[in-house]
Amino acid sequence: MYNHMYIPRDFGDPVQNFWNLVNDAILCDVAVERQVEITGPDAAKFTQMLTPRDLSTMAVGQCKYVLITNAHGGILNDPILLRLGENHFWLSIADSDILLWAQGVAVHSGLDVTISEPDVSPLQLQGPKSGDIMLALFGDGIMDLRYYWLREVELDGIPLIVSRTGWSSELGYEIYLRDSTYGDQLWERIMEVGGPLGLKPGHTSTIRRIEGGMLSYHADADINTNPFELGLDRLVNLDSDAEFIGKFALQRVRDNGVTRKQVGLIIDSAPLTGPNTAFWTINRDGVCVGKVTSAIYSPRLEKNIALAMVSVDCADIGTQLEIVMPSGHAAATVAERPFFDPRKKLAAA
Numbered sequence: 001m002y003n004h005m006y007i008p009r010d011f012g013d014p015v016q017n018f019w020n021l022v023n024d025a026i027l028c029d030v031a032v033e034r035q036v037e038i039t040g041p042d043a044a045k046f047t048q049m050l051t052p053r054d055l056s057t058m059a060v061g062q063c064k065y066v067l068i069t070n071a072h073g074g075i076l077n078d079p080i081l082l083r084l085g086e087n088h089f090w091l092s093i094a095d096s097d098i099l100l101w102a103q104g105v106a107v108h109s110g111l112d113v114t115i116s117e118p119d120v121s122p123l124q125l126q127g128p129k130s131g132d133i134m135l136a137l138f139g140d141g142i143m144d145l146r147y148y149w150l151r152e153v154e155l156d157g158i159p160l161i162v163s164r165t166g167w168s169s170e171l172g173y174e175i176y177l178r179d180s181t182y183g184d185q186l187w188e189r190i191m192e193v194g195g196p197l198g199l200k201p202g203h204t205s206t207i208r209r210i211e212g213g214m215l216s217y218h219a220d221a222d223i224n225t226n227p228f229e230l231g232l233d234r235l236v237n238l239d240s241d242a243e244f245i246g247k248f249a250l251q252r253v254r255d256n257g258v259t260r261k262q263v264g265l266i267i268d269s270a271p272l273t274g275p276n277t278a279f280w281t282i283n284r285d286g287v288c289v290g291k292v293t294s295a296i297y298s299p300r301l302e303k304n305i306a307l308a309m310v311s312v313d314c315a316d317i318g319t320q321l322e323i324v325m326p327s328g329h330a331a332a333t334v335a336e337r338p339f340f341d342p343r344k345k346l347a348a349a
Contacts, residue, residue, distance in 0.1 A: 002032040002095045009203050014274075015299055017200075018207040021168060022300070025127030026202030027190055030167075035120045035176075036079075036091040036099050042111035043087040049109065050091075050102065051081070052227065052244050054237035058083055063148045063163050066091075067227055067235050068098060069246035073253055074223040075230075076101060078215055080165050080174075082150050092122070092165075092174075094217035105245070119180050120161075124204065125190065126172035128346070133194040134173055138162075145173075147348040156189060158182040167204045169212030169338070170346050206275050210296050210305055213264065213338035220262065220293045220307050228253050229309065230262045260290065261315040264337030267304035267323055269330035271297040281324040282310055282332070289314045292323060298339065305339050306332070 001007075008029050011017055020026050038047050048055050051066040058064060060083050068077040068091070079093040091098060103115045125133060134142050137155060142162070145151055150163035159178040166172030177186055191199060215221050215230070227236050227250070238251050272295060280292035290310030297304050306323075314321060319334040336342070 003034045003093065005032040005034075007032045007203075011200075011202050014203075014206065017202045018205045018299065020198075020200045020202055021127045021170060021205050021208055023128070024198030024200065025125060025129040025133060025194060026200050026205075027187070027194065028124040028126065028202055028204055029121075029187070030124050030174075030204070031121035032095075033092055033122050034099070035118050036093060036102050037116045037118045038089040038091070038102065038113055039087060039116075040111075040113040041087060042113050043089055046106065046109060046111045046113045047081070047089045048242050049105065049244050052236040052238070052246060052250055054240045054242060055081075056240065056242065060085055061149055061151065063150055063165055065148075065235070067232065068101070069227070069244070069250065070223065071246055071249060073226045073246040073249035075217075075221045075225050075227065076223060078217060078221060080163075082161070082163060084150070084152075084161070090118075090120075096217060118178075121177045121180060121183060123175045123177070123187070123190070124166045124168070124172060125175060125194075125199075126166045126168040126170050126204075128171055129194075129197050129199070130170075130172050132197055133190070133199060134162075136193045136197070137190065155186070158186055160186075166347070167214060168208055168347070169214060169341060169344060170208065171349050172347065206294075207296050207298055210294050210307060211298055211301070211338065211340040212344075213307065213342075215307075216294060220309075225309075226250065226253050226258070228258050229260055257312075259312060260309050261312050262293075262307060262309050262337075263315050264335040264339060265292065265295075265306040265308050265321070265323075265332045266335045267292075267295065267306055267330050267332045269304060269323075269325065269327070272304050273297075276306075282308060282314075283322045283324065284314055284319075289321070301339060303339075305335075307337065310334075
């Protein structure tokens with residue numbers, strides 16, 4: 001379950017799904033990626049209240065990766081924010097109840113806003129051939145859509161929002177369906193055009209997202225995690241004049257420092273047969289110093305890779321640690337993250 005909905009996850013071998021993504025393209029049904037719509041005369045001011053990222057220069061048609069924080073600076077969600085109009089925003093959310101949070105904040109904000117959930121069911125078209133598929137679907141005009149920007153378009157009369165975003169670290173697009181009666185027609189049309197170009201149905205790849213150091217909410221971040229622990233200082237603008245929930249708490253964290261940090265790990269063991277389904281304890285000299293939050297075997301890197309949260313004194317690159325896995329203990333080394341394409345050249349191409 002994801003945002004109280006079932007998500008299509010099983011398309012056969014997840015390793016083949018990974019190769020389909022990184023070599024060609026996959027089409028993913030991510031209708032679970034619900035939208036929180038913010039409209040009204042005070043929509044911009046209200047949206048800024050929800051996130052520590054400075055939105056003052058965000059243009060209509062632009063997207064931004066943002067964090068939603070509570071009064072203690074804890075992360076409630078890490079959505080993509082889309083600005084559809086001067087007073088029209090969507091939060092394209094990860095798995096948590098931000099609709100209820102935003103409606104609750106609005107009640108006592110004194111601002112003139114309406115918070116709702118539009119009937120929008122996104123698809124993710126991701127992979128190096130996604131641009132060719134978009135060109136075949138929409139024509140030359142779609143090719144100048146920049147990374148983290150959006151556009152309102154139609155396909156065979158189907159009303160859509162298309163953005164250059166996605167949860168893959170590859171070139172990709174998200175296609176937001178604005179009329180649910182066209183769901184089957186839209187899917188079949190994209191597959192019809194994309195099939196000859198190598199497009200396969202699939203699911204967002206755990207392998208690729210860990211390679212890219214992308215967060216999975218509830219695993220790598222939660223209400224007890226703050227942005228500084230994740231190295232996401234760039235998403236926290238404490239020196240701006242903007243008022244947002246958690247500002248004072250995050251100022252204290254910045255001034256006092258953190259006691260733990262997210263790191264990458266290379267785990268020295270037999271190839272993992274799948275992702276971890278629970279946190280794994282991390283020890284150093286017999287003392288617990290953290291936990292593995294996401295782990296997988298990368299067939300491209302031919303290594304077990306992981307994201308982990310560890311004490312700051314264990315966060316230096318090259319630090320040797322011990323992982324307590326269900327199969328036994330294994331040595332691990334702190335490594336740079338992301339593990340592949342750290343500058344996101346593929347996604348931003």
